[in-house]
Structures are given as structure tokens and as C-alpha cells.
Amino acid sequence: MKLIGSLTSPYVRKVRIVFSEKKVEVDLVLDNVWAANTQINATNPLGKVPCLVLDDGEVIYDSRVIAEYADTLSPVSKLIPDNGRERASVKTWEALADGIMDAGILARLEATLRPPEQQSQMWMDRQMGKVQAALNQMAAQLGENPWCHGNQMTLADIAVGCALGYLLFRFPHIAWQSQHPNLDQLYQKLMQRSSFIDSIPPAA
Structure with a gap:
């Protein structure tokens, strides 16, 4: 493949x-x-x-x-529940994390592809507002739990980790680590895994 x-x-x-x-x-x-x-x-x-x-x-x-x-190609590390409410929960976490990346990319494209005089600050603010709202929701849902869903890593954690890593990569000024220490704790745990370490984006 x-x-x-x-x-x-x-x-x-x-x-x-x-x-x-x-x-x-x-x-x-x-x-x-x-x-x-x-x-x-x-x-x-x-x-x-x-x-x-x-x-x-x-x-x-x-x-x-x-x-x-x-997730269907190997029995190792089942990442998505097979059905029902648990599956929907993991996929909803993924949708929320993808939403952060969607909004962040739209804001970045506005700032990098358009000349300054054509950029819409209102548009960028709207996208970054989505990012902040999603971070707040993630932090509230995670609470003191060790993982986003259940008692082991799932696709929910992978998606959240990638969204948080993208913010560190492209929007380092966003202080989500100090605002949401529980998200940072999750992120630091994920960053101990070789899968996350090996996929760190190169310095821009």
C-alpha cells in the first residue's frame, strides 16, 4: 500500500x-x-x-x-469500538479534533496565501474562535480521565494529539498548554510513543 x-x-x-x-x-x-x-x-x-x-x-x-x-487490517491495538454509543463517542472526538485542524488550516491559508490587503481578520478570528471553543470542550470532556474514551488509547486520543501537535507547530502563540493542563498531560503521554515521535513535522 x-x-x-x-x-x-x-x-x-x-x-x-x-x-x-x-x-x-x-x-x-x-x-x-x-x-x-x-x-x-x-x-x-x-x-x-x-x-x-x-x-x-x-x-x-x-x-x-x-x-x-x-483499524480493520490488524487485531493489534483496536482503536475504534465496533458499534453503538462507544463507537460514536470515539468518532465524535475525532470530528472535534479534525475541526480544530480544519479551522486552523483555514486561518493559516487566509494569512499565507492572500496578500495582506485582501485578508479578512473577521474570517481568521472566526476560525480561531472555533479552535478555542473546541479546546474548551475537549478539556471539559477529558476531565481527570487518563484517555479520551475508556481505559486505553483509541483513535480519539490519536486525533486529539495530532490536533494539539498542529497547534504547537503552526500556532505556537496559543497558550492551550497552560490554559488546559489536562490536555497537555495527555499530549505529553502521547509524545512518549514512537508513533508520535516518528511523525513529528519538520521545522517550518
Whole structure:
């Protein structure tokens, strides 16, 4: 299998961590979707990463779909409950974490792709407001629990860890670690795992 992605995408990092935790080998093929010579459109018409190319040539895209598929490939480290309310809880955590990344990326693109005179501060403030609201919700839901859901690491924790790592990478001025020490405690625990260490994005 080939995973098309970049080293800085938090969505790519999420699925790389899932594959690592599942002990499933996948070849990472780097592609910059913003470059003129990007090849991503040949496999994903949406022009987004990550994109997983299976051995038979079938293509799977969207990090949530890839992560869910990867969880079926090995009995090691079951990351998503099979059904019911527990499954919905883990997937909701993932949606919340992905929402932080979605909003952060929209704010960053506004600030980096548009010339200053065309940038909308209202738009950027709106996106960063979503980030803060999601962080507040995460911290409240996590409380004093060791993991986001249940008594072991799940996809919920991986998604949250990638969202928090993205904020440290692209928005280091956001003081979420001091504002939400329980989230920081979770993040530091995750950063002891080789899957997280090996997928740290390179310095910008």
C-alpha cells in the first residue's frame, strides 16, 4: 500500500500514527498539493491528502475513512469500538479534533496565501474562535480521565494529539498548554510513543 501525503499535514500524521499503532506497513509517498507539479489529482479528484492507494490500485481518501479502514487490517491495538454509543463517542472526538485542524488550516491559508490587503481578520478570528471553543470542550470532556474514551488509547486520543501537535507547530502563540493542563498531560503521554515521535513535522 502507498500513502500519499506530506510531512506537515496533521491529517496525514493521524493516519501514519494509526498504521504505526496497528503495526501495518505502508509506504509514504510525499507530495505537495500546493506545488505546480503535484500529482495528487491523479488519485484524489479533491486534490487532498492523505490518499491511500491499495495494492490492487483501489484508492481511499479522507483521513477518517483511511483511519477506519486501517483499524480493520490488524487485531493489534483496536482503536475504534465496533458499534453503538462507544463507537460514536470515539468518532465524535475525532470530528472535534479534525475541526480544530480544519479551522486552523483555514486561518493559516487566509494569512499565507492572500496578500495582506485582501485578508479578512473577521474570517481568521472566526476560525480561531472555533479552535478555542473546541479546546474548551475537549478539556471539559477529558476531565481527570487518563484517555479520551475508556481505559486505553483509541483513535480519539490519536486525533486529539495530532490536533494539539498542529497547534504547537503552526500556532505556537496559543497558550492551550497552560490554559488546559489536562490536555497537555495527555499530549505529553502521547509524545512518549514512537508513533508520535516518528511523525513529528519538520521545522517550518
